[in-house]
Amino acid sequence: MSSTSTKPPAGTRDFLPDEVRRREHVIRIVRQVYERYGFEPLETPAFENIETLLGKYGEEGNRLIFKILKRGEHETSGEADLALRYDLTVPLARVVAQYQNELPRFWKRYQIQPVWRADRPARGRFREFYQCDIDAIGSTSPAVEADVIGAVCDVLGQLGFEGFSLRLNHRLVLSGLLDAAGVPPPQHSEALVALDKLDKISAGGVRAEFVTRGIDGAAAERCLASFEVGQAERPDDTLRRLRSALGEQDAAVGNLQSIVTLAAHTAAAGRIRIDPSLARGLSYYTGAIMEIAVPDLAGSLGGGGRYDNLVGMFLGRDVPACGFSLGLERIIVVMTERGMFPAKVGGAAVDVMVTMWNEDSRAEGLALAAELRRDGLRVDLYPEADKLGKQLKYAAGRSTPFVAILGDDERAKGMVSIKDMRSGDQHTVARGEAAEHIRSRRQ
């Protein structure tokens, strides 16, 4: 007996059939919507050269990259030359730089693949998880943000989500407000960590955070005044206040205004909430930043933003880009808890199971199964000549809706008995009519 643990490593999961069906249901809808918006599929390797990833995500991100040691005789050095991909955005930037001459001037791609982070697992947080990314390359137009936001909201709507909102902010609004409040640039990141908690611990809590982080009291008050937003506040009202704080001609506020105005004509209509306290940790964002949160979950369902100089880090020449990432498992966590999956997703593996009467009936059982499959049914053949009751119990345990009983009596007459396991009804029909009999009662 082996003493090796049979559990998968912490933060990873095995997906049993029911779970795979749920995942594929979500992925199918995500892909369908993304393609409807003109995004094209891309896949990249699970691992990258380590220099590709280092220095792109900020200090925390660097720390969470899964590194791969050099192989062979170099292994003892402890040096890493490869790393598992941390997100899908940086590999995309590498691809854009590598194939610049083969890709269209404006390129929209989607990518649904696993990523890995050396993080501590928690509810809705894994060390291996799937991201569903869309990114639009090549344009600085706010129409790109509106398009991306619209696609993401469309996906959630198609999946059955209601009442979610999209928090929107801008990197330059963030720094502008901190400057205006008198927070010196070296303290910006400290202040942002505190402000990011505004929706969780209220103004009083943030005020205390500021004190412990050594930020000037007067500056802290000015921050709170400009960052706090009423729950139901409309984007236009928030933008008006931002203009009064940063100036009527502020470019970042104007950009947000354009995005809001344009997105009103997409599936994101009515979903956008301007939130000046939204920060986001990834360091490559340069413009608009956004995030989708739901009350059920501590973290977000997804996040994204504009990153106009990430491609330039590979290419030496900046290429504008904007994208969004949905977290597959977080969507599934919420959908499972709210019972949002259609009943058919958790349904039976097969439409009909053919029983095995005795050793003499095996060949005919296989032949019957083949006939039914030719008619498009999903068919299982019970593999052993157990008692009929045991075979029926097995079928019932798997929620199989029909059982085809091929006993000696039926075989002698070229018939088969079809039992509907849901109603208990049973009819003996000619072999050739079995498939149609089942199909017409299948629903």
Next chain:
RNA sequence: GUGGGCGUAGUUCAGUGGCAGAACGCCUGACUGUGGCUCAGGAGGUCGCGGGUUCGAUACCCGUCGCCCACCCCA
């Protein structure tokens, strides 16, 4: 990385310093051609792991590992 909770049958969980329990599930039979309902019987446990206290530890103490929750961060 920080704080808290929980680890007992396949599953969900009781339990007590002195023989290891229930429900559900599973297996067998009543029912040699029929699942669900009923009844009778049965299998299944290193009480997470290691150490300590004790005549005796599943229980109390320490450590460790795992899982869950909150924080941090994020998808």
